[in-house]
Amino acid sequence: MTNSLGQGSCRLKKWRLDPHREISDLPLTFFLVSQPVVPCLLSLLQAPFVLGAPVSLADSINQTYNLALYMQKNTSVLVQTYLQYQGSPFSDPGFSAPELQLSSLAPAAVPFTLWRGLGDGERLLQVHRAFSALAQHLQLVSDDQADLNPGSSVLLSQLAAARLRAQGLMGNIASVMTVLGVSIPLEVDTLGSAPFGASVFQRKCRGYVVTREYEHWTDRAVQDLAVLKAKYVA
Amino acid sequence: MLRAAGGGLRLGAALPTARTMLALALLAFGALRAGSGSYLAVIAPQDPTLLIGSSLHATCSVSVSGGDTPTAEGLYWTLNGRRLAPELSQVLNATTLGLALANLNGSKQQSGDNLVCHARDGSILAGSCLYVGLPPEKPVNISCWSKNMKDLTCRWFPGTQGETFLHTNYTLKYKLRWYGQDNTCQEYHTVGPYSCHIPKDLALFTPYEIWVEATNRLGSARSEVVTLDILDVVTTDPPPDVHVSRVGGLEDQLSVHWNSPPALKDFLFQAKYQIRYRVEDSVEWKVVDDVSNQTSCRLAGLKPGTVYFVQVRCNPFGIYGSKKAGIWSEWSHPTAASTPRSERQGSSGACEPRGGEPSSMPVRRELKQFLGWLKKHSYCPNLSFRLYDQWRAWMQKSHKTRNQHRTRGSCPRADGARREVLPGDKL
Numbered sequence: 236m237t238n239s240l241g242q243g244s245c246r247l248k249k250w251r252l253d254p255h256r257e258i259s260d261l262p263l264t265f266f267l268v269s270q271p272v273v274p275c276l277l278s279l280l281q282a283p284f285v286l287g288a289p290v291s292l293a294d295s296i297n298q299t300y301n302l303a304l305y306m307q308k309n310t311s312v313l314v315q316t317y318l319q320y321q322g323s324p325f326s327d328p329g330f331s332a333p334e335l336q337l338s339s340l341a342p343a344a345v346p347f348t349l350w351r352g353l354g355d356g357e358r359l360l361q362v363h364r365a366f367s368a369l370a371q372h373l374q375l376v377s378d379d380q381a382d383l384n385p386g387s388s389v390l391l392s393q394l395a396a397a398r399l400r401a402q403g404l405m406g407n408i409a410s411v412m413t414v415l416g417v418s419i420p421l422e423v424d425t426l427g428s429a430p431f432g433a434s435v436f437q438r439k440c441r442g443y444v445v446t447r448e449y450e451h452w453t454d455r456a457v458q459d460l461a462v463l464k465a466k467y468v469a
Numbered sequence: 470m471l472r473a474a475g476g477g478l479r480l481g482a483a484l485p486t487a488r489t490m491l492a493l494a495l496l497a498f499g500a501l502r503a504g505s506g507s508y509l510a511v512i513a514p515q516d517p518t519l520l521i522g523s524s525l526h527a528t529c530s531v532s533v534s535g536g537d538t539p540t541a542e543g544l545y546w547t548l549n550g551r552r553l554a555p556e557l558s559q560v561l562n563a564t565t566l567g568l569a570l571a572n573l574n575g576s577k578q579q580s581g582d583n584l585v586c587h588a589r590d591g592s593i594l595a596g597s598c599l600y601v602g603l604p605p606e607k608p609v610n611i612s613c614w615s616k617n618m619k620d621l622t623c624r625w626f627p628g629t630q631g632e633t634f635l636h637t638n639y640t641l642k643y644k645l646r647w648y649g650q651d652n653t654c655q656e657y658h659t660v661g662p663y664s665c666h667i668p669k670d671l672a673l674f675t676p677y678e679i680w681v682e683a684t685n686r687l688g689s690a691r692s693e694v695v696t697l698d699i700l701d702v703v704t705t706d707p708p709p710d711v712h713v714s715r716v717g718g719l720e721d722q723l724s725v726h727w728n729s730p731p732a733l734k735d736f737l738f739q740a741k742y743q744i745r746y747r748v749e750d751s752v753e754w755k756v757v758d759d760v761s762n763q764t765s766c767r768l769a770g771l772k773p774g775t776v777y778f779v780q781v782r783c784n785p786f787g788i789y790g791s792k793k794a795g796i797w798s799e800w801s802h803p804t805a806a807s808t809p810r811s812e813r814q815g816s817s818g819a820c821e822p823r824g825g826e827p828s829s830m831p832v833r834r835e836l837k838q839f840l841g842w843l844k845k846h847s848y849c850p851n852l853s854f855r856l857y858d859q860w861r862a863w864m865q866k867s868h869k870t871r872n873q874h875r876t877r878g879s880c881p882r883a884d885g886a887r888r889e890v891l892p893g894d895k896l
Contacts, residue, residue, distance in 0.1 A: 323550030323577075383579075383580040434516050434597065435515075436512075436597050439598070440593070
């Protein structure tokens, strides 16, 4: 289930077309669509739905929520797999180092009342920004591990999958934001010049923090989308 | 990752000096914080590479980042998660903890041993990855083969020591002997960890020089150069369509047929073949050598009524008129066949009077079935135990073998009854 920017959501949108359209048109449209055409049609479809026909917003939120739930199943596995390959103490059972943080990754933890009081736009913006940063960091960790643990195909494929899922989630959140009329921020380079010159140990720690934060942010995304689901989905 | 303190990091500077490196590393660890305190710490040296058995002196220097006065008191070292004995570390000054390790063992993992400096409460302050190992040995025993003259696969061994404890990179290189340019093989691990495959652009009738270079953090080594012509190391696919069949009623022979491998059919060569066979429940193979350029062979001296597994392989001998042997192909998939049961077998042992009832239970049951079958399918006046034995053999055969076995004879029948065949029937 690897979506590149909203491609999966586009396909689903095909089925939830304008209610004025004939039912008989639906299968024909769907089968006429081939992969490269899909993003084209997405932009076509999005235009009339910017003002948020209730049907498409609910589906958009549902789909994003389901994606986040699906991702949640694998996030702790990623952390464990990652730690296994770094050697002791990382690979020791129950390893945890909450003191390690990355200044380029905002933590998912936030005071409850503050979180509860977030507006829809701000809520989605924070998650979108987080996964944008996570996708970049996961790429960095993949590169590091390809260098430090070249034989670890299991870890490398899990990191690649996580990065693709993060991007997929970003795309889905972007479509919810579009429907709600929230403007999607431009892609920001969160890493800057930070990665260069890091020592091996720093790189190992960095990967741990990234995979840990990926798990925390996925949990948070599920919660955020649950709030939106409660609000907009019947 | 690096906390952009104040003016931020300027990595645009030219090759940093050691001091700048330390300062950079210091800022780098701005992200690492001890429990409730807020120390910055850095270990020197970072990522050292060492020979097995050498010693290491390291330092963990703490500096301030917040209100607390940093101190080296209470800090401790761990290596790969295990706390190091206190006598190995010493407080060098107020903010520096030292470590003296001797006689280091090879690294536990290829990503390096984790040497960590911990705060009093156990949290991680800083770390350094140690690479302890040996330089690579000369790779040895390079052997290569070409499948149907189209490609080249080579295999080697890493040298007597083998384990270097460090990630060792192997590169297979080759060049035409008379022309200068070195080529590097790209597809590795095709037949095991120390192998490489060159898929195309190989010249025939001209020698290649091939060697393997091994490199790791501690050094490199190069194997001896092997010189070969592709045509000297040709192998091919196993012979296809291997069939094994009986030779008439001969109970100690089987006939094996096969086709020559199609890939090399256009090239003039004399194939040599080898056949091996074994009894079903044995592990010992018998080999028939010297099967030159034929596509069939008869195996003799076999046991009657036994299932045999047979395999054939091919050697493309004398490619393009050369007098040399090539390399044997893989064995073909095993084909099974059984020799006919011996005629004499049924009548030995049991002391059954002619026409009388046999004494053992299973034989009696079988006999009943047989008589029933006879009644249904034919009308034979000459019932005898010889007939019975022949029927038994026929039952065995129809269960065991898949090969064609033409049988002759039939029971004379009354009108309307179906014609059946019985082995060796003479009535």
